[in-house]
Amino acid sequence: xxxxxxxxxxxxxxxxxxxxxxxxxxxxxxxxxxxxxxxxxxxxxxxxxxxxxxxxxxxxxxxxxxxxxxxxxxxxxxxxxxxxxxxxxxxxxxxxxxxxxxxxxxxxxxxxxxxxxxxxxxxxxxxxxxxxxxxxxxxxxxxxxxxxxxxxxxxxxxxxxxxxxxxxxxxxxxxxxxxxxxxxxxxxxxxxxxxxxxxxxxxxxxxxxxxxxxxxxxxxxxxxxxxxxxxxxxxxxxxxxxxxxxxxxxxxxxxxxxxxxxxxxxxxxxxxxxx
Amino acid sequence: xxxxxxxxxxxxxxxxxxxxxxxxxxxxxxxxxxxxxxxxxxxxxxxxxxxxxxxxxxxxxxxxxxxxxxxxxxxxxxxxxxxxxxxxxxxxxxxxxxxxxxxxxxxxxxxxxxxxxxxxxxxxxxxxxxxxxxxxxxxxxxxxxxxxxxxxxxxxxxxxxxxxxxxxxxxxxxxxxxxxxxxxxxxxxxxxxxxxxxxxxxxxxxxxxxxxxxxxxxxxxxxxxxxxxxxxxxxxxxxxxxxxxxxxxxxxxxxxxxxxxxxxxxxxxxx
Numbered sequence: 001x002x003x004x005x006x007x008x009x010x011x012x013x014x015x016x017x018x019x020x021x022x023x024x025x026x027x028x029x030x031x032x033x034x035x036x037x038x039x040x041x042x043x044x045x046x047x048x049x050x051x052x053x054x055x056x057x058x059x060x061x062x063x064x065x066x067x068x069x070x071x072x073x074x075x076x077x078x079x080x081x082x083x084x085x086x087x088x089x090x091x092x093x094x095x096x097x098x099x100x101x102x103x104x105x106x107x108x109x110x111x112x113x114x115x116x117x118x119x120x121x122x123x124x125x126x127x128x129x130x131x132x133x134x135x136x137x138x139x140x141x142x143x144x145x146x147x148x149x150x151x152x153x154x155x156x157x158x159x160x161x162x163x164x165x166x167x168x169x170x171x172x173x174x175x176x177x178x179x180x181x182x183x184x185x186x187x188x189x190x191x192x193x194x195x196x197x198x199x200x201x202x203x204x205x206x207x208x209x210x211x212x213x214x215x216x217x218x219x220x221x222x223x224x225x226x227x228x229x230x231x232x233x234x235x236x237x238x239x240x241x242x243x244x245x246x247x248x249x250x251x252x253x254x255x256x257x258x259x260x261x262x263x264x265x266x267x268x269x270x271x272x273x274x275x
Numbered sequence: 276x277x278x279x280x281x282x283x284x285x286x287x288x289x290x291x292x293x294x295x296x297x298x299x300x301x302x303x304x305x306x307x308x309x310x311x312x313x314x315x316x317x318x319x320x321x322x323x324x325x326x327x328x329x330x331x332x333x334x335x336x337x338x339x340x341x342x343x344x345x346x347x348x349x350x351x352x353x354x355x356x357x358x359x360x361x362x363x364x365x366x367x368x369x370x371x372x373x374x375x376x377x378x379x380x381x382x383x384x385x386x387x388x389x390x391x392x393x394x395x396x397x398x399x400x401x402x403x404x405x406x407x408x409x410x411x412x413x414x415x416x417x418x419x420x421x422x423x424x425x426x427x428x429x430x431x432x433x434x435x436x437x438x439x440x441x442x443x444x445x446x447x448x449x450x451x452x453x454x455x456x457x458x459x460x461x462x463x464x465x466x467x468x469x470x471x472x473x474x475x476x477x478x479x480x481x482x483x484x485x486x487x488x489x490x491x492x493x494x495x496x497x498x499x500x501x502x503x504x505x506x507x508x509x510x511x512x513x514x515x516x517x518x519x520x521x522x523x524x525x526x527x528x529x530x531x532x533x534x535x536x537x538x539x540x541x542x543x544x545x546x
Binding site: 073076077078097099101104106107109110111112113115116117120161163164179 | 307430433434436437438440441443444488491492493494495496497
């Protein structure tokens with residue numbers, strides 16, 4: 001396993017460089033990945049080594065501007081990789097990704113129903129097929145049932161005929177997850193899933209992710225500022241600050257001295273994990 | 276119906292039946308993507324396209340088709356506006372306002388200098404009876420292109436309205452699709468010029484989907500509603516303006532506004 005980083009200049013701690021056992025099987029491998037910002041060519045992040053196993057929940061934490069979202073977007077194929085490589089294991093492949101973007105509620109009055117939104121995923125290939133025709137004669141019953149089953153799985157079947165713009169943050173997120181699950185992904189990418197979600201919603205979300213891993217064996221790579229959620233949900237925590245500062249189990253990484261080295265002195269590890 | 280007698284009336288009606296639904300369908304995407312003002316700017320700028328066409332006709336002779344000059348100018352202006360959006364600190368609404376006031380001013384200067392001021396009326400407010408056979412063929416091709424292209428690419432366009440990244444993750448080439456969309460607007464503006472005129476034509480692109488949106492519960496209803504409103508208002512506009520001896524372009528737009536107000540009343544009533 002290549003998580004032997006030695007001293008980390010940002011974290012002021014030669015000892016922390018948390019390590020973890022390599023996953024028995026690799027779903028996705030990042031090898032010395034570096035990403036530059038498109039606008040000025042500066043490095044957003046570089047030299048990232050990471051392996052994600054099937055069904056593993058991996059969380060990326062780090063301060064603002066640490067390159068977390070850039071890394072996630074590169075995995076999603078939304079941003080080019082400037083150095084290194086992102087490669088899939090045997091079970092992966094380009095279509096194996098379900099991407100759930102950061103919460104940006106669409107136009108409140110957008111006249112697209114939840115069901116219509118999900119049917120987009122089940123329609124013909126993204127760039128082909130005469131979608132208008134299917135749209136006008138309503139899509140076939142099979143796709144409809146599949147979409148409804150997807151909503152049911154996320155516990156939001158009652159929202160099927162509501163407009164997308166009317167949903168609350170938590171509801172929209174579940175619909176977005178349901179949407180990406182329709183593609184049967186092996187890896188779910190979640191960008192700041194806790195934004196705009198209250199405490200109760202956060203607990204529900206943790207249960208939801210755990211349930212997905214249990215029932216579908218889907219791996220999750222998420223970016224979050226919420227250290228409590230990260231601590232309770234993750235198999236692996238990756239601490240990022242323009243480079244990889246630490247990788248390990250929540251107990252290894254979410255420690256006061258590691259976090260204060262990255263975020264500044266006032267950040268303490270969540271009690272439930274550090275204890 | 277005695278008006279079917281006259282060829283110019285038949286042409287006007289066919290033109291309305293082609294462009295009404297095409298604009299209604301295109302307009303759904305124009306309004307949801309927040310590009311109403313962009314189409315408005317291109318339609319105003321068509322005046323300058325016509326003016327430049329007149330100048331080129333003076334040079335190359337009357338066989339030069341002005342319609343191509345207008346299309347080319349619309350495309351160039353769309354590209355120039357996109358350049359300004361991305362490369363300067365000016366806000367899009369500022370760029371749009373300056374480009375259309377600037378191009379209208381320039382167009383009027385050229386037209387007055389050429390001594391064609393009396394044609395301005397038709398350019399600004401439309402002259403649907405001037406449609407000839409070639410115009411109708413071009414309009415039929417445009418309607419086919421709009422329904423074919425947008426119908427085929429419904430998914431990436433709709434996804435990008437909800438969340439642009441979702442469309443990109445699915446492999447849609449959004450830069451190319453955005454460019455082709457701007458192209459489609461430019462072509463529509465050019466071919467609607469005769470029917471509605473530079474000042475009014477964006478009304479037929481923007482008002483039908485806006486009215487449909489007020490009452491639609493989902494996207495399907497918005498598409499069907501907007502296309503229906505486009506057909507009905509355009510065809511009725513031709514008939515009513517003939518019966519009451521009114522100018523056709525303004526009649527079509529006023530009918531659209533009436534439908535929009537009715538949809539608004541319906542949406543309040545439902546609540």
